[in-house]
Amino acid sequence: MTVDAPVTNDATSGTDHLLVVDDVRTHFRTSRGLVRAVDGVSFTLDGGRTLGIVGESGSGKTVLSRSIMGLLPKRHTETPTGQVLFKGNDLRAAPRKELQRIWGCDVAVVFQDPMTSLNPVMKIGKQMTESMRHHLHISQSEANVRAVELLRSVDINEPDRRLEQYPHQLSGGMRQRVTIAMALGCSPELLIADEPTTALDVTVQAQILDLLQAQQRQRNMAMIIVTHDLGVVAGRTDEIMVMYAGQVVEKAPTRELFTRVRMPYTEALLQSIPRIEDNVDTRLKVIPGRPPDLTSPPKGCRFAPRCSYTQTKCLEEPPPLVSEGDHQYRCWFPIGTSLEVDPPTRRDGALAPGVVATAGTVTTGGAD
Amino acid sequence: MAGTGDAHLRNGDADVLLKVSDLVMEFPVGEGRKVHAVSGISFDLIRGETLGLVGESGSGKSTTGRAVMQLPSPTSGSVMFEGRELTELSNDEMRRMRPRVQMIFQDPVSSLNPRRRVSDIVAEPLRVLKGRKGVSADKVAEVLDAVGLDVNKVGERRPHEFSGGQCQRISIARSLVLDPELLICDEPVSALDVSVQAQILNLLKDAKERYGLTMVFIAHDLGVVKNISNRVAVMYLGKLCEVGEAGALYNSPAHPYTAALLESVPVPDPDIRPAEREVLTTEIPSPMSPPSGCRFRTRCPHAAEICATEEPQLRAVGPDQFVACHFPLQPVPVSVS
Numbered sequence: 158m159t160v161d162a163p164v165t166n167d168a169t170s171g172t173d174h175l176l177v178v179d180d181v182r183t184h185f186r187t188s189r190g191l192v193r194a195v196d197g198v199s200f201t202l203d204g205g206r207t208l209g210i211v212g213e214s215g216s217g218k219t220v221l222s223r224s225i226m227g228l229l230p231k232r233h234t235e236t237p238t239g240q241v242l243f244k245g246n247d248l249r250a251a252p253r254k255e256l257q258r259i260w261g262c263d264v265a266v267v268f269q270d271p272m273t274s275l276n277p278v279m280k281i282g283k284q285m286t287e288s289m290r291h292h293l294h295i296s297q298s299e300a301n302v303r304a305v306e307l308l309r310s311v312d313i314n315e316p317d318r319r320l321e322q323y324p325h326q327l328s329g330g331m332r333q334r335v336t337i338a339m340a341l342g343c344s345p346e347l348l349i350a351d352e353p354t355t356a357l358d359v360t361v362q363a364q365i366l367d368l369l370q371a372q373q374r375q376r377n378m379a380m381i382i383v384t385h386d387l388g389v390v391a392g393r394t395d396e397i398m399v400m401y402a403g404q405v406v407e408k409a410p411t412r413e414l415f416t417r418v419r420m421p422y423t424e425a426l427l428q429s430i431p432r433i434e435d436n437v438d439t440r441l442k443v444i445p446g447r448p449p450d451l452t453s454p455p456k457g458c459r460f461a462p463r464c465s466y467t468q469t470k471c472l473e474e475p476p477p478l479v480s481e482g483d484h485q486y487r488c489w490f491p492i493g494t495s496l497e498v499d500p501p502t503r504r505d506g507a508l509a510p511g512v513v514a515t516a517g518t519v520t521t522g523g524a525d
Numbered sequence: 526m527a528g529t530g531d532a533h534l535r536n537g538d539a540d541v542l543l544k545v546s547d548l549v550m551e552f553p554v555g556e557g558r559k560v561h562a563v564s565g566i567s568f569d570l571i572r573g574e575t576l577g578l579v580g581e582s583g584s585g586k587s588t589t590g591r592a593v594m595q596l597p598s599p600t601s602g603s604v605m606f607e608g609r610e611l612t613e614l615s616n617d618e619m620r621r622m623r624p625r626v627q628m629i630f631q632d633p634v635s636s637l638n639p640r641r642r643v644s645d646i647v648a649e650p651l652r653v654l655k656g657r658k659g660v661s662a663d664k665v666a667e668v669l670d671a672v673g674l675d676v677n678k679v680g681e682r683r684p685h686e687f688s689g690g691q692c693q694r695i696s697i698a699r700s701l702v703l704d705p706e707l708l709i710c711d712e713p714v715s716a717l718d719v720s721v722q723a724q725i726l727n728l729l730k731d732a733k734e735r736y737g738l739t740m741v742f743i744a745h746d747l748g749v750v751k752n753i754s755n756r757v758a759v760m761y762l763g764k765l766c767e768v769g770e771a772g773a774l775y776n777s778p779a780h781p782y783t784a785a786l787l788e789s790v791p792v793p794d795p796d797i798r799p800a801e802r803e804v805l806t807t808e809i810p811s812p813m814s815p816p817s818g819c820r821f822r823t824r825c826p827h828a829a830e831i832c833a834t835e836e837p838q839l840r841a842v843g844p845d846q847f848v849a850c851h852f853p854l855q856p857v858p859v860s861v862s
């Protein structure tokens with residue numbers, strides 16, 4: 158397949174998308190300088206579709222989700238640029254009142270730590286019914302009935318009794334179920350789940366992910382799952398978007414992404430997951446170093462200092478996001494194309510010559 | 526005896542570094558009630574081996590790890606380390622013993638003192654044990670090097686300047702500074718993202734090689750455990766379900782709980798539709814009143830009457846694979862008693 162010249166994004170074309178994110182930039186003013194946490198991200202999501210957003214810690218996933226929700230700290234945030242259209246309405250320009258109607262109602266969110274959305278000193282029942290009464294204008298008794306139904310739908314046993322309990326009386330997995338039930342309270346059209354299972358153990362993680370998937374299908378709602386683990390979204394999403402250093406570096410329908418990885422970063426992320434089928438004591442292929450400091454990202458490809466395919470061009474010119482059908486990637490030498498770098502000129506586990514990986518604030522040198 | 530058997534323990538010829546027998550740990554929680562966190566488990570470790578300890582949250586993994594270190598001393602049972610019974614040592618003797626067994630924890634950031642410099646943090650165990658003069662700058666530099674950090678670049682800095690992965694490196698360096706024999710790693714990578722997790726797993730393997738360590742590696746993710754363990758022990762609600770050589774246990778799990786745990790591991794393959802797998806749907810019961818007989822029976826798809834009345838004992842299903850189940854998923858060879 159040929160690789161086209163840089164394509165301008167098509168995010169704004171067509172108005173029937175549920176969500177349009179167009180060239181969103183979210184920058185923070187800090188003492189170290191301007192942190193470019195999200196640096197020109199565009200994508201669209203249609204009703205009933207699921208998108209996985211994947212990347213290492215610090216790649217900008219949460220800031221992007223919060224930018225979509227309009228939930229950013231005012232103080233140190235530069236005036237946001239770009240557009241976020243939900244059903245054609247610009248969320249960023251919407252008056253606060255309008256936003257409040259949309260939040261928690263048309264668009265709901267589930268965070269990594271359930272206690273972000275739960276009030277520790279309020280009974281589960283009260284927390285659930287308050288927002289429903291507020292958004293749906295229903296009576297207390299109607300809200301109670303609905304709360305019990307919702308708790309049952311997220312597989313919580315003895316739902317009536319749970320309404321009388323406080324968050325601390327529930328296990329971590331159960332608390333996350335409650336926040337999901339709350340998020341579903343007003344039948345949202347879009348659910349954003351930011352690392353909903355990262356704090357939970359594997360069995361509970363599988364349960365919660367299955368639950369989200371079942372609810373998504375039943376309600377035909379659109380869903381964005383944010384995670385650092387490609388394994389979490391592999392069988393559960395229509396599309397996956399990989400982020401690195403505040404930018405989209407690869408996006409494709411899920412199967413396409415796994416069968417035809419183009420971006421070296423995505424390949425490296427996949428290789429760093431320990432596999433059950435590997436022999437004991439298999440040495441994992443690691444990505445050396447850490448993501449760059451977002452106050453001064455590398456001038457060429459942002460992944461170049463850690464990439465095992467880096468060429469001189471990568472260090473000098475930033476690669477544009479190009480499209481090959483519905484597969485987008487940001488690399489000069491995409492894997493599996495005629496442009497791929499020949500094996501002899503690859504390097505393994507070491508940092509590119511002449512570049513230092515900034516690991517947090519520390520330079521460790523060598524294979525990190 | 527409350528134990529789940531000892532068929533899986535190795536015989537006297539093996540160079541056994543640690544042998545835990547019938548370990549029980551109960552926590553009183555008032556009104557005469559108690560949490561049965563660990564209820565009679567036995568395991569051993571041969572010098573140089575890594576034992577993976579897996580199970581859901583609340584299965585008693587951390588409690589077991591801490592009990593080996595006598596933090597606190599177990600309710601009953603024996604902990605033999607290098608031929609000495611740790612549960613019978615006086616406080617003074619235990620203090621002298623402690624450097625031989627070190628532990629690292631899940632949350633690297635909060636386990637480091639934020640006000641101290643990295644080189645002091647790493648040197649602290651030396652200072653506590655041998656006094657100020659006992660601190661060897663060379664040793665500190667050496668263990669930092671073993672975790673991929675350069676003392677000249679990081680020594681003067683403080684923990685808040687580091688990422689979570691680097692804080693975990695620092696805490697591993699600190700655990701190595703006293704040349705321990707046994708390292709107990711309690712979920713050292715659970716809080717880290719996949720790329721940092723891979724870095725730390727490789728680093729632990731290198732450190733193990735370099736210092737000839739014996740390790741207990743606690744985690745809830747079976748993929749992570751397999752990558753680093755020779756042998757794996759699966760825990761459920763304070764009991765051992767299955768113990769065995771890692772390859773055997775993963776290829777042919779014999780306990781329904783092991784099989785369920787394997788099903789829960791997220792697989793980076795879009796062709797495996799997670800919703801079609803048989804995962805555990807209910808939650809782990811309260812350790813205050815664990816089920817009678819087999820503790821897994823309330824969630825087990827194969828449970829029968831006998832499972833409620835008789836506790837299954839560990840027995841061999843392979844050369845180095847042992848299972849505590851009345852109806853194991855692998856056949857029990859007749860010749861093995």
Ligand SMILES: Nc1ncnc2c1ncn2[C@@H]1O[C@H](COP(=O)(O)OP(=O)(O)OP(=O)(O)O)[C@@H](O)[C@H]1O
Pocket residue numbers: 185186187192193194212213214215216217218219220221230233385451718
């Ligand atoms: N309010 C803020 N002020 C300054 N910098 C910020 C702020 N919020 C986030 N950042 C920075 O923006 C970058 C992206 O952060 P973000 O939380 O979006 O990453 P993430 O991909 O969600 O990572 P994780 O997997 O750790 O949740 C980070 O470098 C972070 O330090």
Ligand SMILES: Nc1ncnc2c1ncn2[C@@H]1O[C@H](COP(=O)(O)OP(=O)(O)OP(=O)(O)O)[C@@H](O)[C@H]1O
Pocket residue numbers: 358552554560561562580581582583584585586587588589745812
């Ligand atoms: N000091 C204590 N007092 C009372 N109960 C305790 C105490 N320590 C642990 N427990 C209980 O003992 C059980 C086992 O806990 P433990 O921390 O060992 O589990 P774990 O397998 O390490 O779980 P996790 O994966 O969540 O770390 C839990 O039910 C826990 O609540």
Ligand code: SF4
Pocket residue numbers: 420421422458459460461462464465466467468471476487488489490491
């Ligand atoms: S542009 Fe170059 S450095 Fe960047 S990912 Fe592609 S090959 Fe690697």
Ligand code: SF4
Pocket residue numbers: 780781782819820821822823825826827828829832837849850851852853
């Ligand atoms: S003993 Fe019975 S309940 Fe326990 S795991 Fe085996 S079959 Fe299931």
Ligand SMILES: [Mg+2]
Pocket residue numbers: 218219220351352
């Ligand atoms: Mg985040």
Ligand SMILES: [Mg+2]
Pocket residue numbers: 586587588711
């Ligand atoms: Mg624990």
